Amino acid sequence: MCGIVGYVGRKEAYPVLISGLKHLEYRGYDSAGVGIIGNDGSLRVYKVRGNVSRLKETADKRAHDGNAGIAHTRWATHGAPNETNAHPHLSQDGHIALVHNGIIENYIELKRELAGLGYGFKSETDSEVLVQFISYNRQKYRCTLAEAVRISLHGVSGSFAIAVIDDREPGCVVTARRSCPLAVGIGTDGSCFIASDIAPILPHTKDVVYPDDDDVLRLSLPEKGGVEMMNIDGERREPTVTRVEMSADQVEKDGYDHYMEKEIHQQPQVMRECMAGRVLLGEDRIYLEAFEQNRERFLNASRIVIVACGTSWHAGLVARYAFERYANTPCEVEYASEYRYRRPVILPTDVVVVISQSGETADSIAAIRPAKEAGAFVYGVCNVDNSTIVRMADAYTLTKAGMEIGVASTKAFTAQVLVLMMLVAEMGRAKGVMGGEEYRALINDMVQLPQHIDYILSDESAIRRFAATLLPCRSMLYLGRGNQYPIALEGALKIKEISYIHAEGYPTGEMKHGPIALIEPEVPSVVIATKCGEYEKTISNIQEIMAREGRITAIATKGDTVLEKMVDNVIYVPDIHPMLMPILTVVPLQLLAYHVAVGKGCNVDQPRNLAKSVTVE
Numbered sequence: 001m002c003g004i005v006g007y008v009g010r011k012e013a014y015p016v017l018i019s020g021l022k023h024l025e026y027r028g029y030d031s032a033g034v035g036i037i038g039n040d041g042s043l044r045v046y047k048v049r050g051n052v053s054r055l056k057e058t059a060d061k062r063a064h065d066g067n068a069g070i071a072h073t074r075w076a077t078h079g080a081p082n083e084t085n086a087h088p089h090l091s092q093d094g095h096i097a098l099v100h101n102g103i104i105e106n107y108i109e110l111k112r113e114l115a116g117l118g119y120g121f122k123s124e125t126d127s128e129v130l131v132q133f134i135s136y137n138r139q140k141y142r143c144t145l146a147e148a149v150r151i152s153l154h155g156v157s158g159s160f161a162i163a164v165i166d167d168r169e170p171g172c173v174v175t176a177r178r179s180c181p182l183a184v185g186i187g188t189d190g191s192c193f194i195a196s197d198i199a200p201i202l203p204h205t206k207d208v209v210y211p212d213d214d215d216v217l218r219l220s221l222p223e224k225g226g227v228e229m230m231n232i233d234g235e236r237r238e239p240t241v242t243r244v245e246m247s248a249d250q251v252e253k254d255g256y257d258h259y260m261e262k263e264i265h266q267q268p269q270v271m272r273e274c275m276a277g278r279v280l281l282g283e284d285r286i287y288l289e290a291f292e293q294n295r296e297r298f299l300n301a302s303r304i305v306i307v308a309c310g311t312s313w314h315a316g317l318v319a320r321y322a323f324e325r326y327a328n329t330p331c332e333v334e335y336a337s338e339y340r341y342r343r344p345v346i347l348p349t350d351v352v353v354v355i356s357q358s359g360e361t362a363d364s365i366a367a368i369r370p371a372k373e374a375g376a377f378v379y380g381v382c383n384v385d386n387s388t389i390v391r392m393a394d395a396y397t398l399t400k401a402g403m404e405i406g407v408a409s410t411k412a413f414t415a416q417v418l419v420l421m422m423l424v425a426e427m428g429r430a431k432g433v434m435g436g437e438e439y440r441a442l443i444n445d446m447v448q449l450p451q452h453i454d455y456i457l458s459d460e461s462a463i464r465r466f467a468a469t470l471l472p473c474r475s476m477l478y479l480g481r482g483n484q485y486p487i488a489l490e491g492a493l494k495i496k497e498i499s500y501i502h503a504e505g506y507p508t509g510e511m512k513h514g515p516i517a518l519i520e521p522e523v524p525s526v527v528i529a530t531k532c533g534e535y536e537k538t539i540s541n542i543q544e545i546m547a548r549e550g551r552i553t554a555i556a557t558k559g560d561t562v563l564e565k566m567v568d569n570v571i572y573v574p575d576i577h578p579m580l581m582p583i584l585t586v587v588p589l590q591l592l593a594y595h596v597a598v599g600k601g602c603n604v605d606q607p608r609n610l611a612k613s614v615t616v617e
Contacts, residue, residue, distance in 0.1 A: 013067055408593070
């Protein structure tokens with residue numbers, strides 16, 4: 001996973017590119033580089049091992065004038081994170097530079113063929129093979145850079161978003177995509193901006209082109225041709241420009257120390273945005289457009305199959321409990337990374353729900369194809385409009401969480417759960433499983449979500465104090481029953497991701513079947529023990545931990561006076577409908593992971609070895 005940036009315009013390219021990379025650094029930060037065609041026509045490439053700040057320290061000291069360039073921040077896939085493997089990669093003749101996000105699956109075959117033609121390779125990457133292949137075709141067919149890219153893509157299998165420059169064509173950048181995110185911004189003065197998402201583009205323009213798979217774009221100032229688009233077969237078409245209704249302020253920290261902290265605190269507003277126009281309190285109903293337009297497909301579904309990865313998979317697990325209990329619909333939840341390599345039995349009467357924050361998760365995208373081939377109905381739950389999953393799905397609902405930059409997902413997760421609960425409520429009401437009184441009570445509780453999350457956030461100091469006691473820990477257990485089991489998994493994942501403390505999530509009742517062997521004072525447990533379900537059984541499990549001198553922190557319902565007399569720490573959440581309780585119980589676990597990571601001095605927004613948008617296998 002990587003972030004690519006490109007620019008051609010009337011300003012100096014270097015500051016635009018560096019600023020763009022800073023906005024994309026959540027996508028990869030083990031190496032970085034920039035390539036610029038200078039005013040003297042020379043192609044200059046600077047790259048380093050490390051993050052964008054290190055690249056800036058190095059490149060700032062050199063001459064880098066010029067109005068066209070490309071840049072890259074990397075999360076290593078092929079080859080170690082070092083300067084040689086960093087992008088941009090140069091062609092053997094030194095004329096062409098390329099940055100690439102994705103994986104070229106047939107690079108070994110291409111590399112062997114090119115080596116036989118006398119091409120040499122300096123790096124271990126598949127991306128260098130691609131730039132050599134483009135250089136070969138440009139020479140062979142004596143064509144323009146855009147034509148060479150188009151011809152080359154016919155011989156490439158895999159996924160890519162690329163930006164390419166050639167010092168023989170100054171004032172021009174060529175870009176193309178297949179199964180990887182790419183946005184092209186068009187400035188009012190004709191300048192063009194390329195990026196893996198819109199964050200680097202927003203400070204400059206809100207007019208954006210989202211290329212389709214196998215589109216190739218030649219970008220230059222209007223007097224040199226402007227924006228020229230063609231598909232892989234050379235058929236030209238006019239680009240469709242979309243006006244993005246998002247401000248540049250949304251990608252800033254707004255006074256918070258970290259993006260993750262900001263995104264946790266944005267959740268009350270995210271709940272409001274997600275419900276706007278959907279939860280109609282005055283009419284005592286929920287209106288979900290995707291459901292209303294496809295009622296029969298949802299109501300007649302033989303089963304719901306949820307496909308997702310990571311945190312989105314946990315949102316799917318929460319939904320499984322709700323679909324079965326409140327909509328009387330069988331539900332399965334699958335890891336997309338496994339689903340795509342099985343031979344799953346998919347029925348035409350299935351509804352396949354694909355959940356993804358970015359809408360570009362490679363494994364989840366791959367799961368859509370067999371579902372559509374089998375005739376199943378594909379429903380996307382996504383945070384990014386015009387993303388690949390949104391375009392591929394038969395219907396979709398946007399979570400409206402706003403851009404999430406912290407690698408560890410927070411607000412995107414709670415928005416996903418809320419959307420899924422809306423769908424369950426609509427299905428349950430339509431099928432007669434959920435009565436009118438409970439349906440109305442659920443709506444009333446949904447509307448209360450923002451103020452309930454505000455209440456949890458208002459007691460952050462207590463969570464901070466508890467987090468300080470966990471800094472020496474090397475292992476933790478997170479336990480929950482029913483729809484709180486996925487929240488135990490999510491809590492454990494969060495603290496693993498950003499503080500590097502080993503943590504495991506388990507169903508509370510499963511503890512005695514193995515994990516109880518780990519209980520000791522040095523292995524604290526976090527137990528979700530709200531009164532929404534199996535409360536007495538959870539109390540019994542807590543007593544089992546206490547009998548073995550385990551330290552316990554409980555997430556409890558506000559007003560519970562029993563737990564505070566039993567456990568070491570209690571974090572309270574307001575009472576709410578059981579379907580919605582996971583949205584509340586996850587918030588203190590997000591805060592806990594955040595403050596532990598801060599206390600340990602970890603890089604909260606850019607945890608080691610991780611990247612935000614997983615666009616490769």
